[in-house]
Amino acid sequence: MTAARETAVQEMDKAATLPEQQRVLLGNWGAIVNFPQALRALLADTVLQFLLGFTLGNVVGMYLAQNYDIPNLSKKPEEIKKDVDAKKKPPSS
Incomplete structure (x- = not known):
């Protein structure tokens, strides 16, 4: 895997560990908008x-x-x- 793809996968994993309510609010932006x-x-x-x-x-x-x-x-x-x-x-x- 490339470094960019690995970073994207790691960000998606972080978003997956958010509480259910935050995942619903953030939707697909959870990996990008992780404020x-x-x-x-x-x-x-x-x-x-x-x-x-x-x-x-x-x-x-x-x-x-x-x-x-x-x-x-x-x-x-x-x-x-x-x-x-x-x-x-x-x-x-």
Whole structure:
């Protein structure tokens, strides 16, 4: 066997020794994703924190945009460009 194959077999053996509940949760990724429990919990907490913050930010942004006179930033560069062009070209008579 090659060294890579031996390593893969050893990792699969490690995954097979996990408790049944962890094997079910990890599925086929058990050999690859063999993180300690604390690291998995930290990763899940970080992802959850990001998703909650992102969602809350979007909801607040939508509320503010609908209920208050918030300028549309995508139209602002076009307005600035028109103003600059108007100043560059003198009115023809």
